[in-house]
Amino acid sequence: MAQEWSLDEVLIGLHEAEGVGWKTIKRIMAGGGLAEALDRRERDWREFGLNVRQRENLVRRLRPESMEAAWRKRSRAGVFAVTRRDPRYPFLLKQSPDQPPWVLYCIGRPELLTDRPAVAFVGTRLATAYGLRVAEDLAAACAERGLAVVSGMAKGIDGAAHRGAVNRAGGTIAVLASPADAPYPAENRALYRKISETGLIVSEMPLGTQLARGHFVLRNRIIAGLSLGTVVVEAGDSSGALITAKCTIDANRELFVVPGPITSPRSSGALDLLRQGAKAVMRIDDILLEFQHVLPPEILREGSREAPPGRLRKPDPAGANLTPDEARLYDLLLERPLSIDELSARSGLTFGLLHSVLLSLQIKRRIHQQPGSVYTVL
Structure with a gap:
């Protein structure tokens, strides 16, 4: 019976077992426990540091009838699951x-996960008319160029960004907390x-x-990831958008802020991000300029609603088809792994x-x- 289920389904079962967290699954994966998980009895899970209740929940969730019930539930809801083992899992x-x-867990177009670069839009739920208009217009401009627009489908700025992008070439991805x-x-x-009809719904929460x-x-860490x-459009001092901004910084990604009135409480958190070094955005070119080394030419050129979806460039043979700056860094890393400080000193490139x-x-x-901002070749 164990052989009837793929390793992806087993991983889904681990993810859905009550009380089994992210780090526990990581230990199971590292210990090679995925392939034999369906054949393990309750006592066999002790080596992973699980208590009795966790072990019982895990065995119960991995029973054949539970595996089939979960699969059927997703199928009836029109939901497909993408695991970390799946080639459709987003690289970034x-x-x-x-x-x-x-x-x-996804509903909609799976190609939006991998086929095009994406930019996130976040901000306050209690947005002003100015914030709503800017979010919708700027998201629409990004999507017309072929960028996917990612947001959390909350009311306010999130909804405005989705509405601006939903009918454009790049499409939109809604990441849910539910x-x-x-x-x-x-x-x-x-x-x-x-x-769900034209874009993609995403959540990590089991049905x-x-x-x-x-x-x-x-959810916010997924939006950033x-x-x-x-792009932060209006955020007060306690806005959840600031959590997404922190996740963006932690992931070493670009953080943009649409400037708002200095007298508005709904812009105070966003303005503080500008003081800390976020990049001000007043038009789409302010965003595209930061990604000119990453984006394909058709996105960098001014497009239209019918513009072809922008695809990330395909991997080439080692050392081929790199820009001079990319080749310089790649050659340095061929010698040995280097930290970002070492790369800065040896390459002579500005930090930006x-x-x-x-x-x-x-x-x-x-x-x-790698951890510690150390880079190595693949």
């Missing part, structure tokens, strides 16, 4: 330092249906999970350019960032 999200989800088949908030149900406050923080950079070139090499799957 996998590189995130914030415990990338083991499983993504399960993929349970739209939240209720007032965005029509938008949810439109995105049937009750919405909890902490899920919004978990899927994207080359994040160095960051862009390193990100480009990662997207092209030439190099990998």
Whole structure:
């Protein structure tokens, strides 16, 4: 019976077992326990440090009838699951330092996960008319060029960004704090249906999970992890958008802020990000300029609603088809792994350019960032 289920389904089972967390699954994966998981009895899980209740939950979830019931539930809801083992799993999200989800539950177009670069838009739920207009217009401009627009489908700035992008070439990805088949908030149900038809709905929450406050923080790290950079449009001092901004910085991605009135409490948090070094955005070129070493030419050129979807450049043979700056860094890393400080000293590149070139090499799957900002060739 164990052989009837793929290793991806086993990983989904581990993810859905109550009380089994991210780090426990990592230990199981590292210990080679995935292939034999279906054949393990309760006592066989002791080596992974699980208590009795966790072991019982795990054995129960991995029973054949439970595996089939979960699969049928997803199928009835029109949900497909993408695990960390799946080639459809987004490359940038996998590189995130914030415990990338083991499983993504999705509704819609799976190609949006991998076929085009993405930019996130976040901001306050209590947006001003100015903020709503800017978010919608700027997101529309990004999507017309072929960039996917990622946001959290909350009311306010999130909804405006989705509405601006949903009918454009790049499309939009809505990352939910609730399960993929349970739209939240209720007032965005029509938008949810439109995105599920033309874009992509994503959640790491198993179907049937009750919405909890902490899920919004978990969602925010996915929004940042899927994207080359994040645009903050209006955020107060306690806005959840600031959590996404922090995740963006932690992942070494670009952070952009749309300037707002200095007298507005709804812009105070965003303005503070500008003081800390975020890049000001007033038009789409302010975003594209930061990614000129990464984006394909058709996105960098001014496009239209019918513009072809922008695809990340395919990996080439080692050392081939690299820009001079990329080749310089790649040659240095062929000698040995180097920290970002060592690369800065040896390459002579400015820090801003160095960051862009390193990100480009990662997207092209030439190099990998290790803990401590140490880079090595793949």
